[in-house]
Amino acid sequence: MADVVVKKDTGEVIATGVSFEEYMEKYAGDFCELVEGEVIRMSPVTAEHVLLCAFLFNLFQSYFALRPIGKVMAAPFVMRLPTSKPKREPDLQIILDSNPAELTATYLDGPADICIEVASPGSLQVDRGQKFTEYEKGGVKEYWMFDPIHRESLFYRLNSKGVYLPQLPDRDGNFRTPALPDFVLHIPTLWERPLPNPGETFDLVKAMLA
Numbered sequence: 088m089a090d091v092v093v094k095k096d097t098g099e100v101i102a103t104g105v106s107f108e109e110y111m112e113k114y115a116g117d118f119c120e121l122v123e124g125e126v127i128r129m130s131p132v133t134a135e136h137v138l139l140c141a142f143l144f145n146l147f148q149s150y151f152a153l154r155p156i157g158k159v160m161a162a163p164f165v166m167r168l169p170t171s172k173p174k175r176e177p178d179l180q181i182i183l184d185s186n187p188a189e190l191t192a193t194y195l196d197g198p199a200d201i202c203i204e205v206a207s208p209g210s211l212q213v214d215r216g217q218k219f220t221e222y223e224k225g226g227v228k229e230y231w232m233f234d235p236i237h238r239e240s241l242f243y244r245l246n247s248k249g250v251y252l253p254q255l256p257d258r259d260g261n262f263r264t265p266a267l268p269d270f271v272l273h274i275p276t277l278w279e280r281p282l283p284n285p286g287e288t289f290d291l292v293k294a295m296l297a
Contacts, residue, residue, distance in 0.1 A: 102126040107174060111165065111193060118163050121174040129176070132207045135235040139205050140178050142282040143233075147181065149285075149292035150270055157183035157200070165194035166202070168225030175218060179203040181229075183266065198226040200266055206234040219243075223251045229264060238278045269296050 102114065103125050110121040118129050140161065147159035162176040174194075181201035182190060188197025202222050204214045214232055222230045223245070230251060232241040242262060243251035256262040260274040276283070283291060 098127040098130050100125045101128050107167070110174065115165050115174075115176070115193065116163050118176065120176055123172055130207055132205075133235075136178075136205050136207045138282055139233060139235050139277060142277070142288065143179055143203065143205075145285045145288045146272075146292065147179070149289040150267065150296075152289075153292060153296055154268070154270075155184075156268075157181060157186075160195070160199075166199055167194050167196050168198055168221060168227075170225045171221040173217070173221060175202075175221065177202040177218075178205045181266070198222070198228070200227075201229040201231060201264070202227045203231045203233070206232060206236070208236065219251070223249070229254075229266060233277060235278070240274050240277065271295050 098120075101119065105114070105121060105124055105126050107121065110119075110126060114121070114126045119126050120129060121127075144159060144161050151158055158181075160180045160182060162178050164180065165174050165176055166180060167174055177199065179202075180195060180199035181203070182188070182195060183200045186197070186200055188195055188199070190196075202218075204218060206214050219230065223243075226245070226249070228245050230243045233239070234241075240256075240262075242254040242256075242264075244254050244264070246252050254262070254264075256272075256274050262272040262274060264270065
């Protein structure tokens with residue numbers, strides 16, 4: 088099979104006619120996604136994207152260190168949904184210990200409990216459209232989207248009919264989810280610069296759970 092390079096709005100197609108097994112072997116570690124047999128290299132991210140992903144990763148790492156009920160996985164780590172041909176690499180995946188999906192060494196075979204995407208200019212359309220639909224149909228219980236450019240945060244939770252309903256933070260900008268007991272995400276903190284460092288983040292979580 089010969090690799091091809093094609094520019095698309097969602098990224099760069101670097102190979103076609105690729106099976107899941109070949110994708111996992113050759114491309115999954117290179118920040119790509121598999122869509123309809125096409126390997127698409129994800130759009131370049133901004134510094135804001137990197138900083139926010141790192142803060143959120145540290146936040147969840149600290150939470151699970153003190154409340155060991157699950158784990159957080161960061162891209163590039165594949166989520167394989169049974170209802171979706173695309174194989175995605177969410178920026179962050181929250182996988183609770185109660186999740187029946189199989190967590191292998193290289194991918195999650197089933198839906199994460201929470202998928203988190205931090206938007207970059209080239210990913211907004213996919214994050215709000217294709218991934219929203221795929222995660223909803225695939226049974227991802229919650230989908231969180233953060234747009235550091237416009238300082239926007241969106242939260243969705245599946246209802247009993249398998250439909251995403253928007254969830255709102257309280258009037259003080261705190262978001263809570265029943266999936267993570269006592270966890271509080273203070274939305275205004277996401278837009279602070281500089282963001283809390285790992286030590287400060289751990290202290291925030293300790294105070295949160297005290």
